[in-house]
Amino acid sequence: MDKIRVIVAGPRGKMGKAALEMVASDERLELAACIDRKHEGERVGDIDGLPSLDAEVYTDAARCMSEVEADVLIELTTPENGYLHTKLALENEIRPVVGTTGFTEEQLNELTALCEEKKLGAVIAPNFAIGAVLMMQFSKWAAKHMPQVEIIEKHHDQKLDAPSGTAVKTAQLIQEVRDSQKQGHPEEKEAIEGARGADVDGMKIHSMRLPGLVAHQEVIFGGLGQTLTIKHDSYNRESFMSGVKLSCEKVMELDVLVYGLEHLLE
Ligand code: NAP
Numbered sequence: 001m002d003k004i005r006v007i008v009a010g011p012r013g014k015m016g017k018a019a020l021e022m023v024a025s026d027e028r029l030e031l032a033a034c035i036d037r038k039h040e041g042e043r044v045g046d047i048d049g050l051p052s053l054d055a056e057v058y059t060d061a062a063r064c065m066s067e068v069e070a071d072v073l074i075e076l077t078t079p080e081n082g083y084l085h086t087k088l089a090l091e092n093e094i095r096p097v098v099g100t101t102g103f104t105e106e107q108l109n110e111l112t113a114l115c116e117e118k119k120l121g122a123v124i125a126p127n128f129a130i131g132a133v134l135m136m137q138f139s140k141w142a143a144k145h146m147p148q149v150e151i152i153e154k155h156h157d158q159k160l161d162a163p164s165g166t167a168v169k170t171a172q173l174i175q176e177v178r179d180s181q182k183q184g185h186p187e188e189k190e191a192i193e194g195a196r197g198a199d200v201d202g203m204k205i206h207s208m209r210l211p212g213l214v215a216h217q218e219v220i221f222g223g224l225g226q227t228l229t230i231k232h233d234s235y236n237r238e239s240f241m242s243g244v245k246l247s248c249e250k251v252m253e254l255d256v257l258v259y260g261l262e263h264l265l266e
Pocket of ligand 1: 012015036081100101126127129159
């Protein structure tokens with residue numbers, strides 16, 4: 001089987017490092033280059049803390065994607081750069097696999113249209129952990145029968161976007177099966193602004209940020225005399241890597257943008 005040549009954007013980050021380790025130990029994937037904010041022209045393996053892979057580091061994403069022969073971009077940076085890198089990849093016929101969260105709906109629509117125009121595949125997944133995908137699917141099912149629901153998501157304190165992409169995606173899936181409804185007392189008032197969390201169609205999302213956490217979410221359903229909690233925990237970044245690997249392989253067969261890992265699972 002042909003190798004899949006990947007560019008990793010954000011190699012020194014927590015997710016980027018885990019992705020490089022996954023690529024280093026994978027037979028099908030081969031590192032073509034990295035896009036970083038530092039270390040222009042250096043070899044990846046010469047950078048402290050990164051696996052000994054022999055590929056060049058570029059600080060200029062546009063130059064990297066036009067010069068390097070690559071099939072897939074693994075994008076793991078920040079929302080703003082992630083969007084620019086994803087667009088650049090598509091313009092250079094490189095298929096993006098995007099873990100970066102925080103893209104707006106408008107950006108997602110634009111990238112979907114660009115994939116259609118270019119007939120190129122892309123995968124954008126707010127959560128690459130298989131367990132988290134199952135949590136979202138089970139939540140959608142539960143919401144049909146228990147429509148009163150609140151989401152609590154907990155992440156490490158370096159996370160830039162809130163609520164998390166996973167919480168937003170969970171709420172969107174629940175919206176597909178649940179009529180819009182206000183929850184709580186009809187006359188409830190917040191004594192301190194934000195006390196009831198963010199509101200999606202009456203569903204509340206609460207975001208917690210603390211050191212020590214990685215990525216955790218509880219979806220809590222309330223009914224008469226009962227609650228149901230569907231909970232998922234990622235304890236380290238390895239939890240996301242089987243989803244990244246699967247996406248790198250599947251994206252080669254796609255000619256549209258797929259949003260959410262669940263669409264790639266059998
Ligand atoms: P992180 O540790 O802060 O890493 C981000 C990295 O991106 C940093 O090394 C940063 O460099 C680098 N960076 C920033 N701008 C860049 C640019 N223009 N070019 C190249 N590199 C650039 O964050 P993380 O925890 O790895 O998370 C990265 C993204 O993945 C976030 O959006 C996060 O929400 C998302 N995430 C997704 C999943 C999923 O399953 N989809 C799971 C976890 C996290 P500096 O160090 O120099 O700032």
